[in-house]
Amino acid sequence: MSDPLSCPEFFQNPYPFYDELRAAAPVQQVNTGPGGRPSYLVTGYAEAKAAFTEPGLSKNTARFFAGRSSGRNLHPAVAHTMLATDPPEHTRLRRLVTKAFTTGAVTRLRPYIEHTADRLLDALPKNGEADLVAGLAIPLPVTVICQMLGVPEADRAQVRTWSNDLFAAGQPQRIDTASHAVAGYMTDLIEAKRHAPDDSLLHDLIAARQDGEQLDEDELVSLAVLLLVAGHETTTNFIGNAVLALLQHPELLDRARTRPDQVSSMLHELLRHDSPVGIATFRYTTQPVTLGETEIPAGVPVLISPGAANRDPAQYPTPGCPDAERDARGHLAFGHGIHRCLGAPLALAETEIALRVLLTRFPGLHLAVAAEELRWRRTRLMRGLESLPVFTR
Template sequence: MSDPLSCPEFFQNPYPFYDELRTAAPVQPVTTGSGDRPSYLVTGYAEAKAAFTHPGLSKDTSRFFASRPSGRNLHPAVAHTMLATDPPEHTRLRRLVTKAFTSGAVTRLHPYIQHIVDRLLDALPSDGEADLVAGLTIPLPVTVICQLLGVPEADRAQVRTWSNDLFAAGQPQRIDAASHAVAGYMADLIEAKRHASDGSLLHDLVTVREEGEQLSEDELVSLAVLLLVAGHETTTNFIGNAVLTLLQHADLRDRARTEPGRIRSLLDELLRYDSPVGIATFRYTTQPISLGQTDIPAGVPVLISPGAANRDPSRYPTPDSPDPDRDARAHLAFGYGIHRCLGAPLALAEAEIALRALLARFPGLRLAVAPEELRWRRTRLMRGLESLPVFTR
C-alpha cells in the first residue's frame, strides 16, 4: 500500500490511521519513504509486545545497511548508537550507564528537578498567555540531562536545536548535518571532561573507558550523543502530551489537581493514551518470522508502533478515552524487553514533579487555542507538540 505515514493529517492525529491499519491487519507491509523498500508495520498490542523480544528481529543497523547503501551521510555516532546494537554488545554498553538511571539515583535528583520546575514556573506569567513547550516541556528535561552529562549552560540551546533537527521527517540533509554537529560537539566535550573531574556522568564514562572497560572512542561519543538526545526528547513530548490530555479532560485534570498523590499512577494511563513515541526505532528480520497471522521474510524492516499498540481495543477497552481508573502499567510507551527505555524512571520523575507543581501553581490553566489549531512535530518516531499555548488563569 502507499505510505500511510506521510500525510499532514497523520502528524496531526495518527490514531485514525493506526485504527484503520490495525483493523485491516495488526501486522502488514507498508511502503515508506522512497518506496523502494517495503516495511512491515506492527499496530496490534500482542504483536508489538512479541516483536519487541522476538529473537528473529535485530537492531544492528550496521549489518542491515552493509549491503544496502542508503546514500545518507549520518555520523556513525548517531547511526550506530546503543539502540542499534544486539547482545552482547548492547548488554555491555547498557551496563555502563544503567546505574545513573536506577530508581535510587533518580530519587536523589528529585530536589534538583523540583528546583528547575519551580524556576521555570516562576518565569511564566501568573495571569496571561504562555507556551508550555517553550517554557516548561523543553527546558526541564534538557536542563536535567545536560546537568547530568555536564553540558555547559551556554551550549544547551544549541544542543536542543541539533537534537530537534535529528527528528526532522522528510529532511535527510538537515538530519545528517545535525548528526555531525552534535557528534562533533560531544567529542570535544568528552575531551574536556578527560581533563576535568566534575562528577558528571560523561566524566564517569571517560573514566570507565580509561580503566579498561573497552569503550572505544567511537562508542564513547555514541553513548554521549544517545544519552543527550534520548534523555530529553521523549520526556519533552511525554510532559507536553500529558498536559494537553489533562486540559482536554476535566475529570482527569481535577483528579490530578485535588489528589496529587495519584499523579504517578495516572502517568501510565497518560502514556498509554498519547504515547511520546509513535513508532519505535528500526528493526529488521534476520530470518523468516511470523507475527500474529503474518509471515515476514528475512531481511526486511519491521516498524513497531507503541502509539498504535497502546490503543488496541483488544488490550484496552474504549482506548480512545483516557480513564483515570484504568490499570495501564503494561503500556508499551517505553518499549519492552532489553531495549526498554533506560531513562524511564527519570522521565516519570520529571513528569510527576512538573505536573504536580503546574496544576498547583495554575489551577485555572486552560488552552489558549482550539485543539485543532495545535501543531504537532512532523516526525514519525516522536509524537509531540510544537507549541502548547495556554492561559494561566
C-alpha cells in the first residue's frame, strides 16, 4: 500500500489512520520513506509489546545498512547511537549512564527542576496570551539536561534548534546538516571538559572512559549527542500534549487543579492518551519473525507504533477518552524491554512539576485558539505541538 504516514492529515492527527490500519491488521506491510521502502507497521498493543522484546528484531542499523547507499550524509554520532545497538554493546553503553537517571538521582534534581519551572513561569504574562511550548515545554527539559551535561547557558538555544532540525520529516538535508552541527559541538565540549573538569554528567562519561570502561571517542560523542537530544525532545512533547489534554477535558483539569497531589498519578494515562513518541526508532528482522498472526521475513524494517498501541481498544476500552481512574502503567510510551527509555523517571518528574506549578500559578488557564487550529510537528517519530497558545489568568 502507499505510505500512510506521510500526508499532512497524519501529522495533525494520526489516530484515525492508526485505527484504520489496526482494524485491517495489527501488523501489516506498508511502504514508507523515499521510494516507498517496504516495512511492517505494528499498531496493535499485544503485538507491539511482543515486538519490543522479540529477539529476532535488531536495532543495529550499521549492520542493516552496510553496503547500501542511502545518499545521506548523517553524522555517525547521530546515525549510530546507543539506540542503534544490540546487546552486549547496548548493555555496556546503557550501564554507563543509567545511574544518572535513577529515581534517587532524579529526586535530587527536583529542587532544580522546580526552581527552573518557577523562573520560566515568572516570564509569562499574569493575565494575557502565551505560548506554553516556547515558554515552558521546550526550555524546562532543555535547561535541565543541559545543566546535567554542563552545556553553557549561552549555547542552549542553538542546541535546541539543532535538535528540532533532527526531527524534520521529509527534509533529509536539514537533518544531515543538524547532525554534523550538534556532533561537532559535543566533540568540542568534550574536549573543553577534559581541560576544565567539572561535576557534569559529561565529565563523568569522560572519566568512565579513562577508567577502563572501553568507551572510545566515537562512543563518547555519540552518547553525549543522544543524551542531549533524547534528554529533552520526548519531555517537551509530553508536557505540551499533557497540558492540551487537560485543557480539552474539564474533568481532568479540575482534578489536577484542585488535587495537585494527584497529578503524578494521572501522568501514565496522559502518556497513554497522546504518546510523545508516535513511531519507535528503527528495527529490522534478523530472521523470520511472527507477530500476532503475521509472518515477517528476515531483513525487513519493522516500525513499532507506541502511539497506535496505546490507543488499541482491545487493551484500553474507549481509548480516545482519557480517564483519570484508569491504570495505564502498562502503556508503551516509553517503550518496553531492554530499550525502555532510561530517562523515564526524569521525564515524569519534569512533567509532574511543570503541570503542578503551571496550574497553581494560573488556575484560570485556557486555550487561546480552537484545538483544530493547533499545528503539530511534521515528524513521524515524535508527536508534539509546534505551539500551544493559552490565556493565563
